[in-house]
Amino acid sequence: MTGRADSGTQPSAGARDAAGQGPLGGLRIVESTAFIAAPLSTMSLAQLGAEVIRLDAPEGGLDYRRYPHAPAGASLYWSFLNRGKRSVTLDLRRQEDRERAAALICAPGEGNGIFVTNLPLKGELTFEALAARRPDVIVLSLDGSPDGATAIDYTVNAACGVAMMTGPQGVAGPVNNAMPFWDVICGKTIALGLLAAERERRLTGRGQHVKLSLSDVAMASMANVGILAEAELTGASRPRDGNWIYGTFGTDFPTSDGARIMLVAVTGKQWQALIAVMGLEARMQALATAFAADLTREEERYRIRHAIAALMGEWVAARNLDEIAAAFAGTAVCWSPFRDVAQMLAQDWRASIRNPMFQTVDHPGIGPVLTPASPLRFSNHDGEGARAGAHPAPVLGADTAGVLGGGD
Structure with missing residues (x-):
């Protein structure tokens, strides 16, 4: 050489x-x-x-x-x-x-x-x-x-x-x-x-x-998401709190058929859609009055999260996953079922060939498997060009x- x-x-x-x-x-x-x-x-x-x-x-x-x-x-x-x-x-x-x-x-x-x-x-x-x-x-x-x-x-x-x-x-x-x-x-x-x-x-x-x-x-x-400054200013570390989302409303719920879902309401639109689908408007208003809480504010939803979750948990527990998916379809509700990787591969459109980011690519020593291109989509490189990044690995040397x- x-x-x-x-x-x-x-x-x-x-x-x-x-x-x-x-x-x-x-x-x-x-x-x-x-x-x-x-x-x-x-x-x-x-x-x-x-x-x-x-x-x-x-x-x-x-x-x-x-x-x-x-x-x-x-x-x-x-x-x-x-x-x-x-x-x-x-x-x-x-x-x-x-x-x-x-x-x-x-x-x-x-x-x-x-x-x-x-x-x-x-x-x-x-x-x-x-x-x-x-x-x-x-x-x-x-x-x-x-x-x-x-x-x-x-x-x-x-x-x-x-x-x-x-x-x-x-x-x-x-x-x-x-x-x-x-x-x-x-x-x-x-x-x-x-x-x-x-x-x-x-x-x-x-x-x-x-x-x-x-x-x-x-x-x-x-530091960029405020966790370091929070500890510096309060003198305490943020405690672990399971699947609750810190500072807003979000946690997991079991369904009637043994599945589990994650519900999140970060924005006002998501919150309103969630309580509307569940038919909880009146009960949430009563809850807000009882706790003197302004539930249009996400920090207030976080403050009384356990009481909110008790009401929502009743609704979720009375339905199976298919019924919940049908109720949330077409709404602004932000949610997802929990899945393992094999379930995601089998069921979720985001990891299937229906998503153009993925192609089935034949890799040396591996065979044909789903392979992603870049998740970035450029208007100057659309169509087939946008998916050109789904390539196999090289053979060593x-x-x-x-x-x-x-x-x-």
């Missing part, structure tokens, strides 16, 4: 249709990443038309075989986080391969010169070394914590306080999230930071090193010869 980047070669099937389509067509990103946040960020950009080239160890990276697995053994985790990308195998422990990677990252071209990583920057792949090759290079690096401590989603979740707010009353210990939300939010933040740096480069000609820490994403998120322009 040589260190030459050849932009005229053919990409793998997963990336061939993605490159050049969508609002980010012409942008090329090279990544050396593992786990969730960083590869999720570049996958999201690939869905919008960016060409994304993974640098993978010949044997696969740290997360190449992570659970869950398809029946044939392929990692669903790795495959779905790397859809629509190209895969180049290089051993970045070797100086020769770091040199090849640096040449690829710094290849000439307006849309080139972008590198994303959450792995240690060494030798030829440090920002300083890359900037010496290409002064306008953009490097975005993710770490766990700005103080250098190791952190992942589950330790960040423990540190930021969410695990002590989650779960029913009376639980003494922490309740973790089943979904790695901090990694997902971080991935979207990486994409935002990269696009901001790329815009600044177009305006000024300057590249830069953008740094981000997973723990900062979590702490900023807690399939693009090495094509991208690097030769073989050993």
Whole structure:
């Protein structure tokens, strides 16, 4: 192999249709990443038309075989986080391969010169070394914590306080999230930071090193929705309160056939629709009088939430799920049945081929499964173009010869 980047070669099937389509067509990103946040960020950009080239160890990276697995053994985790990308195998422990990677990252071209990583920057792949090759290079690096401590989603979740707010009353210990939300939010933040740096480069000609820490994403998120300030001003942490929605009316109710639904009334329109469907106008007025509550205000609905829920619970408990769905159909009531993932897949239109965001895509080592394109819908890229981001993952190393322009 040589260190030459050849932009005229053919990409793998997963990336061939993605490159050049969508609002980010012409942008090329090279990544050396593992786990969730960083590869999720570049996958999201690939869905919008960016060409994304993974640098993978010949044997696969740290997360190449992570659970869950398809029946044939392929990692669903790795495959779905790397859809629509190209895969180049290089051993970045070797100086020769770091040199090849640096040449690829710094290849000439307006849309080139972008590198994303959450792995240690060494030798030829440090920002300083890359900037010496290409002064306008953009490097975005993710770490766990700005103080250098190791952190992942589950330790960040423990540190930021969410695990002590989650779960029913009376639980003494922490309740973790089943979904790695901090990694997902971080991935979207990486994409935002990269696009901001790329815009600044177009305006000024300057590249830069953008740094981000997973723990900062979590702490900023807690502050952005007022939870941190609430604790600072009150001197107390928000207690866990089951499935109640803090500050407004919303909780879960059992139906007559053993299902469970979530009812939420954040706006006045939702509240009025809910009590109208249930025929509770007079009883709610009596409740408001008894508690001296103005139920047009969501904080007041929250204050007397238990009394409200007692009335609504009677209505829900007297009906099965189909009857409730029929009563709420066509109204402004905000609600949903609780479902597990298998039920969602089987029953819910949002995860079916009736939703054009999803297509059935044949993934290497996995087979045909529902695969989403970007949830963003652009008016300049409607119709089939809007669904072009539903691509398979690459085969490990399939693009090495094509991208690097030769073989050993």
